[in-house]
Amino acid sequence: MINDIMILTGKKLYSELEELEVINVINGKSLGTITDLEIEIATGRILSIHVSCNGLLSVFKKDEVYTIPYEHIMKIGEDVIIVRYSGICE
Numbered sequence: 405m406i407n408d409i410m411i412l413t414g415k416k417l418y419s420e421l422e423e424l425e426v427i428n429v430i431n432g433k434s435l436g437t438i439t440d441l442e443i444e445i446a447t448g449r450i451l452s453i454h455v456s457c458n459g460l461l462s463v464f465k466k467d468e469v470y471t472i473p474y475e476h477i478m479k480i481g482e483d484v485i486i487v488r489y490s491g492i493c494e
């Protein structure tokens with residue numbers, strides 16, 4: 405089974421996805437980059453992405469990693485991933 409996002413935008417390798425900046429459309433802020441994917445083994449469907457929030461203090465402390473469910477991914481583009489998800493990386 406192929407995700408709707410992959411049908412709309414073609415194929416992407418994980419190595420390409422992890423380089424893309426994740427942008428939250430709610431506040432226009434960059435959340436950081438993908439650190440991991442959760443995939444349903446039986447179908448190959450992406451269930452969620454894990455995003456490491458990049459903050460000003462990230463040099464001094466470990467970044468927090470948040471899970472964003474697939475339903476909140478609006479678009480995987482060539483340069484960025486657009487999500488709509490509140491309450492993270494604020």
